[in-house]
Each structure stands twice: as C-alpha cells, then as structure tokens.
Amino acid sequence: MQGIGVTGAVSPALLQEEAVAQSAAGVMGPGAVPVTLTLNGKVVKVTVEPRETLLDVLRNNLDVTGVKRVCDRGTCGACSVLVNGKVMYGCSILAIDVQGKQITTIEGFALTNGKPHPVVEAFVNNDAQQCGYCTPGFVVAAKAFLDHNPNPTSDQVKDGLGGNLCRCGTYMGVRKAVLEAARVMKGGSRG
Amino acid sequence: MAEYKWPEMSKRKVMGRPFTRLDGVEKAAGRARYNSDLNKPGMLHAVMVGCPHAHAKVHSIDVSAAESHPGVAAVRVMAPAGTEVQWAGYEVAAVAATTEIAARDAAAKIRIDYEVLPHIVNEADLKKVQSRAKAAGEQIEGDPDQAVKESGIVVSEGTYGIPTLQHSCLESHGNVVAWTPDNKVEFNPSTQSVTSIRADVARALNVPAANVHVHQDHIGGGFGSKFQPDRWGVESAQMSKTAGGKPVKVFLDRSMEQVIAGCRPSGFATVKMAAKKDGSITLWDSQSWASGGIGGGGSPPIPYVFTKIPNQRKLHSAISLNTAPIRAWRAPNHQQASYLTCAPMEDLAAKLSMDPLDLFLKNVQLTPRADTYERQLKKAAELADWKKLWKPRGSQTGSLRRGLGIGVNTWGGAGHDSTCRCNIHADGTVEVELGSQDLGTGTRTIISQVAAESLGLHLSDIKVKIGDTNYPPSGTSGGSTTVGGVSSSTRKATLNALDKLFGEVAGALGSQPDQLEAVDGKIQVKGTPSKSLTWKAACQKLGVKSISETGSNVPKEAAKEGLNTGGVGGVQIADVTVDMETGVAKMNRLIAVQDIGLVINPRTAESQVFGACIMSICGALMEERIMDDITGRMLNADMEYYKLAGIKDIGEIIVHIEIDEQNDKRGVIGLGEPPAVGGIAAISNAVSNAVGVRVPTVPMTPMHILNALNGRKS
Ligand code: FES
Ligand code: FES
Secondary structure (H helix, E strand, O other), rough: OEEEEEOOOOOHHHHHHHHHHHOOOOOOOOOOOOEEEEEEEEEEEEOOOOOOEEEHHHHHHHOOOOOOOOOOOOOOOOOOEEOEEEEHHHHHHHHHHHOOOOEEEEEHHEEEOOHHHHHHHHHOOOOOOOOOOOOOHHHHHHHHHHHOOOOOOOHHHHHHHHOOOOOOHHHHHHHHHHHHHHHOOOOOOOO | OOOOOOOOOOOOOOOOOOOOOHHHHHHHOOOOOOHOOOOOOOOEEEEEEEEEOOOOEEEEEOOHHHHHHOEEEEEEEEEOOOOOEEOOEEEEEEEEEHHHHHHHHHHHOEEEHHHHHHHOOOOHHHHHHHHEEEEOOOEEOOOOHHOOOOEEEEEEEEEEEEEEEEEOOOOOEEEEEEEEOOOOEEEEOOOOOOOHHHHHHHHHHHOHOOOOOEEEEOOOOOOOOOOOHHHHHHHHHHHHHHOOOOOEEEEEOHHHHHOOOOOOEEEEEEEEEEEEEEOOEEEEEEEEEEEEOOOOOOOOOOOOOOOOOOOEEEEEEEEEOOOOOOOOOOOOOHHHHHHHHHHHHHHHHHOOOOOOHHHHHHHHHOOOOHHHHHHHHHHHHHHHHHEEEEOOOOOOOOOEEEEEEEEEEEEEEEOEEEEEEEOOOOOOOOEEEEOOOOOOOOHHHHHHHHHHHHOOOOOOEEEEOEOOOOOOOOOOOOOHHHHHHHHHHHHHHHHHHHHHHHHHHHOOOOHHHHEEEEOEEEEEEEEEEEEEEEEEHHHHHOOOOOEEEEEEEOOOHHHHOOOOOOOEEEEOOOEEEEOOOOOOOOEEEEEEEEEEOOOOOOOHHHHHHHHHHHHHHHHHOOOOEEEEEOOOOOOOOOOOOOOOOOOOOOOEEEEEEEEEEHHHHHEOOOOOHHHHHOHHHHHHHHHHHHHHOOEEEEOHHHHHHHHHHHOOOO
C-alpha cells in the first residue's frame, strides 16, 4: 500500500542485460576511466571511476544539477533520468553502464527556447511543488509516464508516480498536474 | 505619513488572488539552483566520520593515512581523544578533498579507538528508564482527588505513545563555504534563516559579521531543522581556510542526515480523564514523559486546547537518551500534545457511549476559543458527512472497517522582525529587497503581491530580491511568522516609497502629495483618472534620483497597526479503512478546517494545508525512528525503512480555509504549522473507532494495530 520502492523506475532485468553487453568492453577501473555519455542529445566525455553513479557524475562532473541526490539508494526518485526513454534512478545506475544510451535529464526537455514543457507548465498551474527539491524528479517521471500512458486515469497516475517521494506533501497538486498535462499534450484544454 | 493598514478585502486587486508561484517554472524545470547544487571553481568536497557508538569515549584518533590520501586538502578532528560522545552519528572527524570520492576514501582511512560505554536509546517503558528521568514537578489545578470520587462520573484511563520522527528534508543539511585569506567568508547554506545565520557564522569563526556574506536562492525543505550553521558548517569553513580559501562543499549523506540533522521529541502519557454522564469533562490526570535526546527535553502542552478542564494533575518527566538532539519541528510539541489529548478524549467518549463529535462540542467552553472550535467542528463534520458515516466504536463487523476520528490544533503565528527596502528607479523599475527566504511556502510570490497591491502595479512589475545578507534583515522562518513579517514590512516599505514618489510628482499633477493615489499602473489625483501620469511617466520625474525607502515589522507594535496578529484554531477529521486481517490502515479522506487571518494567496495557502495534512498522514501511519537497544544505533537511517507516504497513500484531502471578512480583519497570521498538528490525533482516533480498541502507539502500522487487536503490548 505504500508508494515506496522501485515502482516504475530501474528495472533490474534491464540493467542485467546491459551489464552483460557491457562486459564485452572489458573490465574497467579501479582508477578513473574515460566515459562517453550521450546526454540530452550531445556527446560528452568525462573521466570518472567505474564505481561512480550516473547521478554523481551528472552533478559533480557535468554540473547537471536538476537531478537531485536525496536517498541515494533507489527510493525517492529525486534523481530520475530517462535512459532510452525509460525513467530510471540515476543514483542506482553506474555512469559506465549507460554509455551508448540516450540519457535525458530534466534539462533536456523542460524548457525549449524558454517555453516550458506542458508537464512543467501543469506543475506550475496546479502548484505541484513547494520547496521544489523533489519536483524535477517528479516532472521527469511524469513525462515518461505520459509518454507511455497518454490517457491515464487518476488511479493510473497514482501508480505511475509511486516511485517518487515528496516531503513537503505536494501530491494533491501532482495528481492534478499530470492529468492536466495529459489533456494539454493531446491538444485539449487545461481545465 | 502613509497609513499602513491593508486595503479592504473587496477592494484588493492583487492580494487575495491565487497567482501561481513566481519561481514555479524555474523550480519545476530543474533550473533553480539550491546551494547543494553549487559547483564552484576549485571547490573541495567534504565528508564527515560519525561515531558508530551511542555512548563512548574517544581513546585515540589517527588521521595520518587520511591526510596522505591523494587529493586530500584538509582533515579536521572534531572530537579529539578524551571526548565523551553521547549519541551515535556524532561527528568525530572531517575530510575535504578534490573529489567527493577521494574524501570518502580518505575518511575510511581514519582510525579511531573508542572506549564503549553503556547506553540507553529507548524510552517507551518508563520503568526501564527511571535512572534517566528528570521529573518537572507536579502541577495541580482544582481538586483532582475529589473529582475522581464524584458520584455519577465516568472515568477512562489509558497509556499513549507517539514516537520520535526525523525531519527528513530532501535537501540534506550542509553548505558551501569559502574563508579566503582576506578574512572574508562566503557562506551558502541550506537555511531557514539567511539573516541570523550570518551572525552565528561570524561568532563561530571569530570573524566580523561585516566580513560574512550569506546567499541562498532556494532551500530544499527545513521544517524547523535548519536554523544553525551546525558543526559541519564551522568545520568546513576551517577546512576552506586551511586550503587557502578554496570553497568547501559539505552536504550530509542520507544516513547521517536521518540520524543527526533533526528529529522531534517523542511523547508518552498515562492519562486519566473523567466526565459527567452528559459529557462535561471534569478531570485531567496525566503522567507523561518524553525524550529529546541526551538533554532530555520535549514537554507537550497538555491538556491541549481543552486547557480549562477544572481539575488537573500533571506530572512530566524528561528522559535523557543516547540519541541525537531534537530540533524544532513544524509546530514543536503540538502534534504530541494534540495526540495525547484527543486520543484520551476519544476513549472517554467510547466509555461514555457518546459520539466523540458531541463530546468535543460539549466541551468547547474548556478551550480558549469556543466559538471558533464549535464552528470548525461543525464544518469539518459536515464536510466529512460525519452524522451519516460515523458508527460507534466496536459496532462493526467484517474484515474491512471504516472509522472516523477528530483532532484539533492551535497556533500563534503573527509576524517576525522584518525590514524591507523598496527601490523605485527612474525607468519605473521596482525592487523589493529582504534578507528573508522562501521555504517553498510562496514567500517570494506573496511579497510581490503585497508590493504590487500597494503600488497599483502588476506582479510582473515587481522584482523581488531575497536570500542575501546584502538585503535588510528578516527573521528566521520558524513559528509560521514569515508571511506576517515580510508582508507587513513590504507593505510599509512600498507605501513609504510611494509617498516619496507622490512628493516628486504632485507638482506635475497640479495637486498635493496626500491627494494622490496609485491605481492600475497610474499615479492619479484621488478618484480623478483624467488627472494622472502613467507609472513610467511618474517615475521619469525622478531624473537622476531613485527612491529607496524601508519599512519594518516590529512584532511588539504589529498588533496596534493591525497588519498581522496571532492565534488560530483548526480541526481535522480523518476517515480511514482498516483491514482487520492484515492490520493495514488506509486513508480515505482527511478533512482540514483552518482558521486563518488575511490570506494573501489562497493557492499557496491551500498547498500549505495539503502539505501539512500529508505530513500528518506520514506521521500517523508510517514514520518512526527505530532505535536498536543493543547497538544503540538507528536501524532505519534511510528512506526505504524510514517511511514517508507516496502519492497513492494519502487518500483525498479536503481543505476548508476560513477566508471571510471577519477573519480577514485580523490581518496576516501564518499557516505553515497549525494544520500540521491535528492530523495524527485524528487518524489514530479514526483507526481506534474502526477497529474497536485503542491502538495506543503511533504510528498506526500493521504491527501496532495487530498487537492492539490481539491484546499484545508492542
Ligand atoms: S536519490 Fe536516487 S532514488 Fe533517491
Ligand atoms: S516540494 Fe519539497 S520535497 Fe517535494
């Protein structure tokens, strides 16, 4: 009954498959190694240790800070990123494991020439944020959810966003925001 | 001299309207920079080593291997040999290095020998912690011994407990700090008090306050736990100095955050209550205890709200535990007091075979604001459909049982010390500057609403600047005093500035300054739109000058001015369903009726109440710190076993904020805390109503519910 866990986030099976594929590249580390990431459509190169998470590399090495580090172990969703269009917890993936994948962070879609993405706009319209620390993670998760479920019921929204936590208690706004964004993304009206 | 009172409710154009928050897009788009997001050039990362024992003496500490670890710039011993550590997690040493990973690896090389000493970390059983109990002395009102003997009274007795909770701010505690060789300190904390933390840092580092600059744009949650620079703030500054002034970033990792960066005291009580057959309460007799860590502490104000019970005996003990110290928590001691009062009242009602709603209503005269609570109880009952849905305790059958319960709140609020500066420039630009902070409550937004209202402008015409010690001082964001303080100071500063502008343009309008008004983007002769200048044209008259005026809210004088006051009440009703086989309690609805003064932004106000209700749901159903008797450590110092509610767990929340002329006349009050108080009591009462027995220990987890159903002690 509690919306806590890895719902809708990192799929262990998926990561396992990927780890097998990775091993072809040979063993890396333990020191820093060159890593090439495809981040928000651009190729970026960093030198990091194999044990570093995608989250830490984004925040510490690439100054991509819309992803937040909160629980740091796959519970809260504040670090949500899209990997090949699927939402994953950045704290629970190693940077070296997502080379060659399309990584999208909040920075990659939230604003286009200053214009907010419909999910962002809906979060603002419905006051689905207070301190805002969880919010980028929610927006990423909501976008991915709507990409896969364009016509959600409100019960599906509650399941689909169950992998994100908010301490300020913005869930009432989030529920409304996701439904509004679904309407707007299909060309409907806000209300 | 400007007259500062608020414009009449019906005449306001910007205040009172549900604008979306000003920093909404920036935050939702991930562009808002919290200080934990800072990456400054040359920045070092610091981590700390915490003591693994709940009570120990540091014998020796060897940092040499850490010091020679590649990338390490500074190592600090925070608890030198001989230090007696009183709780697990206590900071013993810190390391700053060029990367976070290097700092962690180096920290792991620090060798510390401890002499382990005996500890006590759990206080639920008072008998077992007598050696750590400090009694506060008996308090007596009326004649409790006689009251219990009166003929025809009904007596109810029970023992109740509410645990220690962890603040669990999503942005952990910490800061980026640079202490440069010119003895200047740049401090970027995650704080609820930009202004006062400067003085704290200056004192701790022995640097003149004028040399300390604090800046914070956003804070990722505080809830009462982020007022001080903390030991890590001071040590990271020292490490910056050692490293020649390089910025040092320290933000606690999650396990440390959960253990040492803030918790609320527990509350336990054995309570005897008595009432006449008609429900009039005659007696309160409690033996209570609570712990706030090693210093004892935590004293819930009981009986809560129903303070005028004629006969009372109270005996309270503070229990010293080897656990991290408490910090202020959104409405300190009030949730505990509300639970420890409303739960015994619900039990008394059950004993009297009375509807608890009737018992609460019957006794509103025992509260300091009978009219308010009577009105709110009725409103909440109406919204909850109480009369139709409530069933007497124990009257249900089947495995899914629905229950309703009541909790009440009260709070002070009012406005803190705050000064605002309003600058009007010749190009028409308006800045309002305050050394305040927006905790996510919408402070920026309400400040600009007040300024726009005063100046007859739009929200977008106002540039709000907060979060910096270069701006005038504002108080800490605690006690729900921010909105009262900053709205009042902003009102005064903007009107003072407007007065100056009137003086500059009166001649051009062929009028006197006191005959002018600012409406709809114009300065005009009162009631004469034909004699006006646009805002821009009026400001152009300033030539090379600009206007810069301040205004202050002085708490002692605020009530006289009428801009802000304090003192509210509220009622919550919970509606839950409990599965008798699994012990799982599920929220159906939580109804919150809240008395509040003038509301500047009903949208963000409603969000505050939603958030407060959700925090209550977390506290009522899930959250508890679990301490291990054997190791003395917190077992759930993370976010998977320290549970918070998710989006699916909260049911529906129905908010009724009493926005009306009568409340409005009281001025601004502050809303962050009161609605966070009564929910836990309401939910636990609803559970007891559903299952037919008192579940004495919060949270209402399956374990506690099944224990109560099976007559086991937890
Ligand atoms: S930080 Fe990754 S799930 Fe919480
Ligand atoms: S808005 Fe503060 S944690 Fe979600």
